[in-house]
Amino acid sequence: MIDHVLHDLIPSLDVSTQVCRRTLSEAPPEGVGESDPENLRARVAALHSGVNQVYTIIHHLRHVSSLLLYQRNGLADILINKLPNEVLAMIFCHASRYNSAAMFAISWTCSRWRTLALRTAQMWSVVNLRAWKHDFSLWHHLPISSPFMELIMERSGSSTMALQHFPSGEVYREDEDDEDDKSSEDSETWLPFVEEGRNPLQYIPSLMHRLVELNIRMHYPNFRTTTWLEYCPAPVLQKFALDLTEGCEDEPGFPHIARRLFAGEAPQLRVLKLTGLRLPWCSDVFPSGLKYLSIDEGFNPADFKEVDVEEIAHPDHPRYALDKTLRSVLEHCRGLEELSLQRCSNLQCGSSAEPEGPVCFPNLHTLALKNSVLASVYILRLIRPGKIGRLHISCDVQTIWGDTTLPRLSHFSEVVSDYFTMVQSLTVTPTSVYGSYSVEGFTSPENSDICIDLYDRQLESEDYIRHPYRRKKVQHVNNVLVELVKHVPLPQVHNLRVMHTKTVRRRSVAASVVARLLEHVPPLAHFVLEGFRAETKKDGPDSQIGSLPSLWERILARRNEPQGQKDVLSCLQSIQIKNCYLDEQVFIRFLRDGREHTPNLRSVGVEHSTLDSEPDSTERIVRELVQDVSWMDASETLAALAQVFEGYSAEEKKAQIKKTNGIFELRLKNESGEEGIWTIDLKSTGSVYKGEAKSKPNVTILMSDETFQLLAAGKLDGQKAFMTGKLKTKGNMMFATKLDGVLKAAKAKAKL
Incomplete structure (x- = not known):
């Protein structure tokens, strides 16, 4: 049948195209007007008819092609x-x-x-x-x-x-x-x-009797007119997730509190996830068989400017009329395995009349809280979980209106100290502490087993404290390192990372605090220091904040004491220093002394750090003392690359220019977000210099210092870096592929 169709269609297509071609050939030359309007209309009609015939034939050919494809897909040899x-x-x-x-x-x-x-x-x-x-x-x-x-x-x-x-x-x-x-x-x-x-x-609604999973996002106007969510039973529903994307119209900007779901008849519901709204804190509206409960109400009065926040956030407001107690909900859902309560309002409702003592959750292994510090502390005291696998606490919201309590680790120390006894890899910053129960390495806050983030973006922002009245209400507090030493035992820590960041309301991290933290933990296997830059301090025992000389001095001094700090770094296998200030003399003395006190030290890494002497000489000495050294600094690498170019003979430089014939402009960012610009000119001068290109570059390459170091060392392919998003280009993308060749040639000439 297809042969017959093609036998008829192909000649018809040829005839139609000939009609169109003949009609166009009879038209007057371009720029010459048609004298007879009737002839013009006739030619247009003929051309239109021919085009329609061509479209019809093409449509039939597509149908034939679909039939052939249908038959081909059924072949057994596919x-x-x-x-x-x-x-x-x-x-x-x-x-x-x-x-x-x-x-x-x-x-x-x-x-x-x-x-x-x-x-x-x-x-x-x-x-x-x-x-x-x-x-x-x-x-x-x-x-x-x-x-x-x-x-x-x-x-x-x-x-x-x-x-x-x-x-x-x-x-x-x-x-x-x-x-x-x-x-x-x-x-x-x-x-x-x-x-x-x-x-x-x-x-x-017509499918509710057989729905086992329902995952929807809804705008508030649709939610307000939807009745099946509240009144239609869900007898077999096991998973339900609802994301409400807009606030309540009666209370602009405020999330909604739904009265109930599925007429209270969802006996098999095991997973409940609500975003942008919540249910009343009342046991009657929550199914007792829940295994996973996640509520992110989105309640943060600091973000709402359109309404009388103080009135609506008050616990006596009518929006909280159905709230009883959070305890009643938790006692009703004792089988929970995962619990997440984030940005929720009125969590402490009825707490004054509650009996003392926590609620036991034998199967609870994951707990995530993101609320005001007082609300999160209340929840932690209310819960007695089983073995927690993941505990995440964030204080970056103000769910209690008017609360100016600056979050501190001491608020949680009584509750979370038991969990830190199992941590083996720990990261500490002035505002947070997080870690994992594994010794494999450090993790990000999102992937950690336990994370306490105390940063409050409202109370600790520059804009908030500029107001004189607010400045008096929010006082300075100790950083997390100080409180960690005072209140939390760390008996199993083997990997320690200390990161220094500047905060408005928390005292800076001094070297003496880091030294006390080292005394507080068992002998370390891996030690990382980040962000300890030189910065003048007005008072206190240390002449520098963030500078490390006094830290090494303290460690060396304690080693010489009879019952000092001899064993703290005795098992140390690696040490990494990132974005820090280093005093060569003290640091080298620490490493030389380590031959006796840290015999297992095999690896030293220095990245993006400032030294008080020539980097090359320091690196050379460190390599003599330690077996494995990683020295990563894009500025130093590019400076070395410039020296390689200067060492090229006239013939070698001419060959490189002929081979590359272009200009690379490199924009490199370090971990603190600072950008450095370097230019590799292989079009005219054959040189490497710091700053923007003097003439228009063929390509501008954007990447991190670390990515460039890996490229220069030959540990990362440029195309792979581009495909994974580590490298971005502006301009001639194909020309950017030549950078690998330039770096390899320079590496062959002298090690970068």
């Missing part, structure tokens, strides 16, 4: 068709979770896939209520259309379902390089799946 039906069904079910259109695309691929898709009800049981529509150079995220949704409901049969709905008003524009690859056919392909102006949540 690798995926060799998989058994059970495996294919698993693949199809997984693909359908990401886009509802994928289910239809699979069912249209070939007869075997279609048969398998139609008889696999589970494939149609996971539905995203939105699909992507391509419209020229734009991608729109629009609701799925009614006919397709009804077809999905029919094909899913009576199986349980999971629905997802994430509305977005954003329009994503493709990159210019990809616009030519997209054609109008894409729009025709996706158009049937989407339908503008329709609320896809209308399908949910």
Whole structure:
């Protein structure tokens, strides 16, 4: 049949194109007007008819192509068709979770896939209520259309379902390089799946009796008119996540407090995640079988400027009329395994009338709190968990209006000290402390097992304390290092990282404090110091803040005492110094003395640090004393690169210029965000100098100091750095690939 169709279509296409060509050839030359309007109209009509015929034939050819593709996809020699039906069904079910259109695309691929898709009800049981529509150079995220949704409901049969709905008003524009690859056919392909102006949540009430998972984002106007959330039971629902993106209209900017969910009838609900709203602190509205409870109400009065914050934030306000006690909720949900309460209001409601004693949670292993310090302390005293695997506390919000208590580690020491006894890798800053129970290495705050972040962006901001009245209310407090030494035991710490940062309301970290912290921990295996820059101090025992000479002096002095600090660094295997000020004489004396007191020291790393002497001489001495030395400083490396270029002969320099023929401008940022600019001129002068390019560069390369060091050392490929986002370019991207060759040639000439 296809042969007959092609036999008729190809000649017809040839005839139509000849009609168009003949019509155009009969037109008068360009710039000469048509004397007879009738002839002009006739030629336009003929051309229009020919074009329409061509479009019709192309449409039929597309249909033929689809049929051929359908037959080809069913061939047995295609690798995926060799998989058994059970495996294919698993693949199809997984693909359908990401886009509802994928289910239809699979069912249209070939007869075997279609048969398998139609008889696999589970494939149609996971539905995203939105699909992507391509419209020229734009991608729109629009609701799925009614006919397709009804077809999905029919094909899913009576199986349980999971629905997802994430509305977005954003329009994503493709990159210019990809616009030519997209054609109008894409729009025709996706158009049937989407339908503008329709609320896809209308399908949910009819599916509530078989929904096991519901994950939706909703704007507040839709939430206000939705009744099924409050009154429709969910007998088999196991997971529910709701993200409310706008505040309450009656109380502008304030999150909503829902009366209840699913008429209080969700007996199998195990996971409840609410964002932008919360339920009343009342046991009647929370299912007793919850395993995972996460509530991020978004309540932070400091961010609200439009209303009388003091009145609405007061516990006696009508918005809190249904609140009883948080204790009643926790006692009702004793099976919790993960609990997260962030930016929640009125957490201490009814606490004055509560009996003393914590609530026991034998299975609780993850606890995350982000509230005012007093509210978080109340929750911690209320909970007696099992073995906590993850404990995260943040005080970066003011959920209690008018509370000017600056968070301190002593507020939590009674509750969290037991957890720190298990920490083996610890990071301490003036405002936070976090660590892991593993000795494998340091982690970020997000990935740590325990994290206490005491920074309060309102009370510790420059703008807040400029007001004279506020300045009197917020007093200076000790930094975390001081309180850690005083209140928290650290019996198992093997890896210690101390980071110095400047804060407005916390006292700076002096070398004496670091020395006391070293006395407070067992012998270390790895020790890292970051951010200890030289800075004049007006009072106190140390003449420098952040400078390390006095620290090494204290360690050396204690080593010579009969019962001093001899064993603190006796097991030290590595030490890293990042973004610090170093006194060569004292530091070298510390390392030389370490041959006796730290015999296991094998690695020393110095990165982006300032020395009081020539870096090259210090590095050379350190390499003589320690087996493995990592000396990373982009400025020093580029200075060495400049010396290599100066050492080139005239012939070598000419060859490099001929080979490269361009200018690189490097913009390098260190960890503190400071940017340094260097230029490699291999177009005219064959030189390396600090500063912007004197003539227009072929490419500007943006990266961190660390990335450049890895490139210069040959430990990182430039293309890999670009693909992973570590390196960005402005200008000729292809020319940037020549930087690897320049660095390799310089490295061969002299080690960078």
